[in-house]
Amino acid sequence: MSYCFTFRVYQRPFLHPLHTHHGLWKVREGIILRLENSQQEVAWGEIAPLPDFGSETLEDAIAFCQSLGPQISPTLLSSLPDSLPACQFAFESAFHQFLTPSPPLSLPPSRFAYLLPSGKPALTAWYPLWQQGGRTFKWKIGVLPLHQELDLFQQLDTLLPEGVQLRLDANGGLTPDQTREWLKIGENTSRIEFLEQPLPPAEFPTLCTLQDQFKTPLALDESVSRLNDLKTCYNQGWRGVFVLKVAIAGSPQKLRQFCQTHPLDLVLSSVLETPIARTAALHLAQEIAPQRALGFGTTQWFKTVQKTWLNDLWTAS
């Protein structure tokens, strides 16, 4: 079975730039794939690279798409290298739509974690999301000086209603001593669901030691963003939280197989993709079924409306 293949490269500005320890992220770049079968049925896929997390670059992905002809078939999946995980996810998800059409997903707001802005704006940003049913929030730390963020955390903890959980994500930007400061706070509150990637991946032994010394769960994100790295950390004994950025984690089929044979404490996480990759990732989430809230809560990443944006992307060039 072969499909007519076209693709478009996109740059899409965020409504609110994401400020993390990695820096300020203003524009999401990626590729939208369009497959059409002989009955004029269409399936979409999205390549949403995140090189900071170990995926291919946009340029790598463009070169791969350019290497393909106007007609492609699922056989290409077997030759898609692990060095192109965002491409693996996108093409396999797109072909999968023809093989297993997925119904539209409707998940309750409480099923998601919502990303709050870093710093003081978090003190007010949570309320409208809570009113809509959000009960899990994620807050970037390692952006401001430690004492400022510790103080802001105490204010946020006082403001947040009972039962609301907070995920703290440092993107590897803390020192071991700063991490201990956060974990000491965690000893006296159930507010912190987990502390995400407080140290860089190279500090894996220290992360394991800290996980043994404190009750607040630690989550690996940058350490496990490639499936092979996730397997390595699992095989080296990590049993804390695994943050899985689905759209850059390679083949969904390989992910399904690994998760079905390994009991992971899993959090599925967005790469700030458009609704195309988001929908594919959420369908996979239904199968892998992590207990923890899905890191896909924020839906208005972009200034433009999806349907208009996609039409314009296809007709513009």
Ligand SMILES: O=C(O)CCC(=O)C1=CC=C[C@@H](O)[C@@H]1C(=O)O
């Ligand atoms: O995981 C979530 O809840 C939302 C996505 C998210 O936090 C991130 C997406 C992409 C890049 C990162 O800065 C950030 C993360 O580190 O998890």
Ligand SMILES: [Mg+2]
């Ligand atoms: Mg993270």
